[in-house]
Amino acid sequence: MSDLLNGVFAAVLTPLDADKAPDHAAMAAHCRWLLDHGCNGLGVLGTTGEANSFTVAERIAILEALARLGIPPHVLMPGTGCCALADTVALCRAAMDLGAPGVLVLPPFYYKNVSDDGLFAAFADIVEQVGDDRLRIYLYHFPQMSGVAIGPPLIERLLKAYPGAFAGMKDSSGDLSNMIQNARAFPGFAVFSGSDEFLLPVLRAGGAGCITAVGNIAAFLAAEVLAAFQRGDEKAAEAAQERLSRVRRIVAAYPLTAALKEIIARHTGNDGWRRIRPPLSLLSPADAAALLSALERERFYPPASG
């Protein structure tokens, strides 16, 4: 299972057209650029990708367009977790039918303070209603955004009840000790850090890699961390990690999706990237200028666009 999907993933941004509908061509071009510059895989339709601001139909259309536009489905880990069971099931099926080897699934996130029994039942319903042995769920643990945590006892219960169905987790909690604990406690369960800063410690703990927003501009640095780690060059891995972490800290001082869209608009010269769906909003001109200056001071430049 842990070999299924691993390494460096960007939590891919969703560019929008003038009507704020997904711009499929621009997204496919960005996906190609990411795969050419450090990404082993693509976490499309996650938090950074504004997935929950799109209807189920809009999300399925994005997946179909990426496949049509030549993005290899075997590198995709689409987000599919919705509040309503039938929506999650429909998205999981669509992702699998297109050939995605895994899906990233939020818990139903409207109700708060729900029990592990309730969350177990929610994930069990997904597995049973998808009803397909190929299903590989990566649990999406992001309590600061979803308001619903996925703790080790729930993971253990799901792994026992549905062997093979729960392949791993994206941990965006920012709690490195939780990532290390889960990577060690559940062999074969692929733990991805949701933040660039923890890539190297998660790899050292036996984790699978990272799926990150900043990967939209800096996956090539994360790829350096991974390559150095894999060839056993700890010093080079630490140096690359330190550089990646500095870039991450600069960007994460601002709302991530807006900051990254601004950087890519400048990088590509395509103003279309400066569109975002409410309730998110773009950076103010002052914040945008400060962010870009900080990256200049760091001498951070994404590789040239394809």
Next chain:
Amino acid sequence: MSDLLNGVFAAVLTPLDADKAPDHAAMAAHCRWLLDHGCNGLGVLGTTGEANSFTVAERIAILEALARLGIPPHVLMPGTGCCALADTVALCRAAMDLGAPGVLVLPPFYYKNVSDDGLFAAFADIVEQVGDDRLRIYLYHFPQMSGVAIGPPLIERLLKAYPGAFAGMKDSSGDLSNMIQNARAFPGFAVFSGSDEFLLPVLRAGGAGCITAVGNIAAFLAAEVLAAFQRGDEKAAEAAQERLSRVRRIVAAYPLTAALKEIIARHTGNDGWRRIRPPLSLLSPADAAALLSALERERFYPPASG
């Protein structure tokens, strides 16, 4: 605007069939019973009604079934707020087409720590894309559940930008001072308490009434509060409010939707009410027994079913 919908509303539960699909007939029967026992209106498809656990299609089917089964649409305030704009717009249109005079709209609730600019843009998009002068939005302020607060500056901005479109608010924050402040600050803006305990003070501040979960069993008590307040009998109003508040405190010691489904299952003798969609879960047998004993000690009995 404030005359449009006011008084005592239940935040109506959604009974489920054996497949955990909405049981339209049971729901219509419950709605009729509520209208016969104290409810001026019905807040269907809100938090208590598990709305976000249903797809948009399932929610529209519920509204259509209630109309077909004889529930007068002019008493309905359906919840229509989703994370994705097009879903909210579709639900608002469906509710209006069926004749509902107002809709209860959550802010898009996945993203947290969003700006008032972002929330203003989200609500502005709803008004503009619905594109119908009949639209009357009741803002749904429930920060503990949605994670997204709707504060007075945002209300003021929306009232100014779209005169007539924002008719009021359901305030489930539990913060009475916020309800009183909004009722006083925005004349004609109908403030409903989301908790039974604040009905009388909200009425005294010029508010419109209440929309509550416990209204599913105790709307007749809330109706006594309202009637006594309207005829100027402060002593009777306070006595009824005290009794209503005691019932509310007993029920609210448990997860509300589960507790109310348990009480109605006992009350109607219909075990079908003991179904709930994950991630919510039913009360344990011990909790159910303790809840029912506490209501017995209070000598609280809902009126006989119709």
